[in-house]
Amino acid sequence: MPTSKLLSAVGNAELTFKNRVFMAPMTRARSEDHVANELTATYYAQRASAGLIFTEGTQISSQAIGWTNTPGIHTAEQIAGWKKVTEAVHKAGGLIFAQLWHTGRASHPDFHGGELPVAPSAIPFDSQVFTAEGPKPTVTPRELTIDEIKSTIADYEAAARAAKEAGFDGVEVHGANGYLPAQFLEDGPNKRTDEYGGPIENRARFLLEATDAAISVFGPERVSVRLSPRIPYNDMGDSNLEQTYMFAVEALEKKKVGILHFMESANLPEGAKPFAPEARKRFSGLFVVNVDYDQQTAEQAIESGLADAVTFGRLFISNPDLPERFRTNAPLAPSDHDTYYSGGENGYTDYPNLP
Numbered sequence: 001m002p003t004s005k006l007l008s009a010v011g012n013a014e015l016t017f018k019n020r021v022f023m024a025p026m027t028r029a030r031s032e033d034h035v036a037n038e039l040t041a042t043y044y045a046q047r048a049s050a051g052l053i054f055t056e057g058t059q060i061s062s063q064a065i066g067w068t069n070t071p072g073i074h075t076a077e078q079i080a081g082w083k084k085v086t087e088a089v090h091k092a093g094g095l096i097f098a099q100l101w102h103t104g105r106a107s108h109p110d111f112h113g114g115e116l117p118v119a120p121s122a123i124p125f126d127s128q129v130f131t132a133e134g135p136k137p138t139v140t141p142r143e144l145t146i147d148e149i150k151s152t153i154a155d156y157e158a159a160a161r162a163a164k165e166a167g168f169d170g171v172e173v174h175g176a177n178g179y180l181p182a183q184f185l186e187d188g189p190n191k192r193t194d195e196y197g198g199p200i201e202n203r204a205r206f207l208l209e210a211t212d213a214a215i216s217v218f219g220p221e222r223v224s225v226r227l228s229p230r231i232p233y234n235d236m237g238d239s240n241l242e243q244t245y246m247f248a249v250e251a252l253e254k255k256k257v258g259i260l261h262f263m264e265s266a267n268l269p270e271g272a273k274p275f276a277p278e279a280r281k282r283f284s285g286l287f288v289v290n291v292d293y294d295q296q297t298a299e300q301a302i303e304s305g306l307a308d309a310v311t312f313g314r315l316f317i318s319n320p321d322l323p324e325r326f327r328t329n330a331p332l333a334p335s336d337h338d339t340y341y342s343g344g345e346n347g348y349t350d351y352p353n354l355p
């Protein structure tokens, strides 16, 4: 059997990952009262054979909430909940980063005592939010003041500190999927005229300050930043996507960020220019790709030098022992979409390992 690069170790000055089959961050909406619990610990420990686990999006503050039953990392109770998770994962031989999340405008007044969600700019947009009463249409958010932006960056730092206290091996700044840092980055949602809006140097400032906050706690090698230039949801848009995202990549390179977690489908439509190779050229840390990869395309991505590791999302939901299945070419179980966010053990901790 040819040697698998996907199953070989990789690392940086601070961390060694036992394989390059990483687990993608996935919201599972099973944290009642926004606190991770025993069931969360069981779920992540079951998946500890991943080279690295990224947790589901985890709120940095109560303002950051935009999805029902999702965990936070800004109270003592939440830190205690996550401690159970990191201890269980470490005991099972895994490594785990917390994904630091602020949903910004992709939220709903239901989460804020009837007040509006916050955003770079107060402009209407078309999306849906998963509330306690089911999906609801988004509202026009209110614009953050400069003072509020500064205190939100301080929230990132406090959340990173809380993640450290909870025993995480590092953190990921969630700069993808149309949440707050991406809302600042792209010129569709960001119409500000101050130092956080206008030219890309200004629009990238929020993401870069949030990254600096994480680095100030963990050091650069233990920080990942997730970016997604093209997503079909949360009503995002930029007049020059490539230029915008390559600016961000170059700025993250200057900060010596440990991991760049780049989302772009392995199956882009005919004729679409892939940005991942351009990002890869500009980034010397660990370059991790995601979206629609399978074992074969992941192996190719690493073999060709496009990536150092690949994150798998849906496959890790239904195959807790995914690296072992790859190693033995075992059949893969399909994930059940209906139980992604349904709560409880069903479709969460009841997917079996190979016998």
Ligand SMILES: Cc1cc2nc3c(=O)[nH]c(=O)nc-3n(C[C@H](O)[C@H](O)[C@H](O)COP(=O)(O)O)c2cc1C
Residues within 6 Å of the ligand: 024, 025, 026, 027, 028, 055, 056, 057, 099, 174, 176, 177, 226, 263, 290, 291, 292, 293, 311, 312, 313, 314, 315, 340, 341
């Ligand atoms: C149920 C579910 C929840 C997700 N939640 C998050 C999340 O909290 N944060 C995030 O960055 N991406 C999230 N994603 C996106 C995944 O990280 C990943 O990008 C996506 O599943 C594509 O990878 P795949 O093709 O390997 O499944 C989620 C995806 C799924 C299926």
